[in-house]
Amino acid sequence: MIARSLYCELASYCEEDTVSENTATAQSLLDLTVRDNRRVMDELTKCFVELSHRIDILNAQLSNVGGDAAADPAHLATLMQVNEVQQLINEHIEHMQVHDITDQRLVHIARLLADGNVNPESVVAEERERELIEMLSCGMEATAAVELIHALPIKKHVTELF
């Protein structure tokens, strides 16, 4: 629903007689990615995965406490807090992935725009990206494209074994 309503709203760009400047739009998209701050992104990623690893160890140690100590309310409260921290870190790791995925999509779309390859049958990942390329070709600004791609719902860890 969100995707469709945003699409309808932004598709109005296509009705305007806008001169298509795909190369400039592609550059604007690239300017909005964090590719120039890749080192910062990598450092943040390292930080979160390291924290996750250490919390895992702490969790395992706390879970191995036996005897009366295991039933101690203070111990149980600590265990619960550690689990909450683990959950929080996992959420941040997921956010980092979403930023990374969005960045890759923007670079992909920018590349297709710059190459003039905006054919709907080109190697674009999904329908929503094809729509985005269409709208960008019709004059939608790069900042609006980024907002749109962030607003779209994402599938998460859907696994299919063949």
Place this chain on the structure above:
Amino acid sequence: MNSILIVDDSNSMRLMVEQTLSSAGFDITAAEDGEVALDIATNRDQPFDLIITDVNMPGMDGIALIHELRKLDEYDTRPILVLTTESGEDKKMAGKSAGATGWIIKPFVPDKLVAVANQVVHG
């Protein structure tokens, strides 16, 4: 210790997958595209127990990599998982036809990724 080759052109994504699986006890090697991955896989004494690859990468993409690996005796039955943002049926079918063992859509959930890796490696 079971070995896994991770193939992804995103450094951040490689780090996240590497850390997740190494914490679970796997021995990890990483490559940034299909060509590098194929080179590493073919020049290794023991084949990897599992390969996890992205689809969209510069140079050789993930589907082409699977095609090439399946031509090799040591990788004709080894599990190969695709970890990608691609959710379209056509791409998924292309991966399946190439010989992929499974398809996982990013963003991944660490615990679930470990569970799937264990499932395909240990049967």
